[in-house]
Amino acid sequence: MITASLVPDLVLGAVEIEPTERGLRPHRLPRHVRERDADPQLTLMEAQPSGVRLRFVTSATVAALELHTTRVAYRGFARPRGAVDVVIDGVPAGSHGLSGGDALELDLQTGATTLASGALDIVEVSLPATGEKTVELWLPHNEQVDIVSLRADAPVRPAPSTDPVWLHHGSSISHGSNAATPTGIWPVVAARRAGVQLQNLGFGGSALVDPFLARVMRDTPADLISVKLGINVVNLDGMRLRTFVPTVHGFLDTVRDGHPETPLLLVSPIFCGIHENTPGPGAVDPVAGAAGETRFIATGTPGDTAAGRLTLEVIRGALESVVAARSDDPHLHYLDGLDLYGPEDAEDLPLPDDLHPGPEAHALIGARFADRILRPGGPLRPQEA
Structure with a gap:
């Protein structure tokens, strides 16, 4: 498997990409807004990559996306987990639910929070053996994500969109x-x-x-x-x-x-x-x-x-x-x-x-x-x- 270079052009829908200890974290608001204007609620929400996706061209037959997520959990309430959706040449090709990651648990009565650590998620995707195709990996809309790595059995290159x-x-x-x-x-x-x-x-x-x-x-x-x-x-x-x-x-x-x-x-x-x-x-x-x-x-x-x-x-x-x-x-x-x-x-x-x-x-x-x-x-x- 070849580890792809996580260049910014691979990621669409983010305003900024922040390097972290684990990898790259997409943000939907620029740093100066996050540091000066955003309250805790907005800080949590903007880091959830709603509408953000990796988009690339490859002839690979297998790709693997390694992520570390952080989700907000409400004490006493069950909340659905996030997922990574796969689209190949514009056609939906599956949704992969997440099971790892950290959980920031919030007590709605007291406002207290606790952090529980979890493991990495690896989303492995089978791709058609039909030559080059455009692949989109849509990140979870409801969990913060650090992109740790993208690997495939053939090279990948960014596929910027020309759509409005x-x-x-x-x-x-x-x-x-x-x-x-x-x-x-x-x-x-x-x-x-x-x-x-x-x-x-x-x-x-x-x-x-x-x-x-x-x-x-x-x-x-x-x-x-x-x-x-x-x-x-x-x-x-x-x-x-x-x-x-x-x-x-x-x-x-x-x-x-x-x-x-x-x-x-x-x-x-x-x-x-x-x-x-x-x-x-x-x-x-x-x-x-x-x-x-x-x-x-x-x-x-x-x-x-x-x-x-x-x-x-x-x-x-x-x-x-x-x-x-x-x-x-x-x-x-x-x-x-x-x-x-x-x-x-x-x-x-x-x-x-x-x-x-x-x-x-x-x-x-x-x-x-x-x-x-x-x-x-x-x-x-x-x-x-």
Whole structure:
């Protein structure tokens, strides 16, 4: 077996690659943001390589990826493990569940954490004996990863993509919460269906209209941009309507400083029954927790919006008004999140924890986004009509 040189060009979807004692750690935020702006929640989330993949060309018949993962575990709750998905010449070729790695165990009641060490994972992949092929190894969307080595029985070389780059920012739903595999999260479903390169800035609990995230988007090369805002602002109870609207305008202004004419889409929240008409903050349901289940609740008072408290219904109206007020920007578009997943969809495919879509709903959302937004001639690709 030949050990490949882990050059940065092998890795797509990461902003930076950090050398560590074990290997290379992909990051989705640059170092200066991690060191100055990121809180502990965002620090955990950005190091989970949602949408990040190794992409290479090889004539090998066997490849082996050695990883060391670190996952967040909640004491008393079972959480699904991450996986590495294999795609060969654009066709899915299996998903490999992880079993090793470290576990950072969090007590949701006290906030205390403990670290349990684990072994390396080796993902061995059989490849067709058909000459050269393009191989993608999609890293787990829900566990931090150190890439220790990539080995194969023939040389590998990077295979940079020439597809348009789609830069997307969103919450845990965009990060991939409750999706089963890394290619099953809705942004990856959409990107693969539409033939674009995903740069995923979806961060669990962290789509809070932060100025530093706007600056990251401003400075990141992209052909298409989307921003999905609302659910985290509501379930953190982080703003009132008076502050939310100008903050969104400021966020868009900053993105436009770096991308003055790039197609830009503002997306409002998908349906989430607990927060449609009830402000946050959100919380883990203690009754479900006592039974070992993870479910979420809204702790605000239903209908309490008179003082500017935010619900998803209020957020949708506010975001639509923001886009209307910026009618002088012909490249800015609005998408109602209910068009991706609405109350009727919640009847058929309910949110398993009352907050995040399950695997089938991720697939539905991704397909709808691709077909309505990312298609050639659509809002983000008008020049390809």
